Amino acid sequence: MVAPGPRQKPWTPHSRAHRGASRSGAVGPIVLPLAGCDDPIPDMPAGRAWTEPERTMWDELWQSPQATQYDDSFVPIVALYVRVVCDAFSGRVTAGLAQEARHLADHLGLSPAGMKSLGWRMEEVDARTGEIHDAPVADIAARRARITA
DSSP: OOOSSOOOOTTSTTOOOOOHHHHHTOOSOEEEOTTOOOSOOOOOOSSSOOOHHHHHHHHHHHTSGGGGGOOGGGHHHHHHHHHHHHHHHTTOOOHHHHHHHHHHHHHTTOSHHHHHHHTEEEEEEOTTTOOEEEOOOOOHHHHHHHHHO
16 A cells, blocks of 8 residues: 655655655654754745735745645645635635635645545654654544643
């Protein structure tokens, strides 16, 4: 079984699909770094004037932990997500476009359901030591206990 998401493209100079698991043949969840992505941020697509809030959101998305799994083919999808979400925040979006934003968030791994379907999880910080380590797969009861404690 092949892990979901983009494949490595050795001919693309700044491919964002850097997965140790796919290279080693191991199957399992992909742990995203809490530090985020430090690859160069791609240019926004031409064809329209981008607003300052859209540019800010663009930069934040390409620096997110999820961006470590994106490659150049994600540029139009991220651009569409940015456009729809910023329109939604300004009140200029239809119910259909709001639903599309939700689906795009899932496909980009920006929601808990999306991360789960892509097989991604975040690194976790040990509260006692401050060390970062792979996040364990927690069940809902353990998560509730942590939140309500």
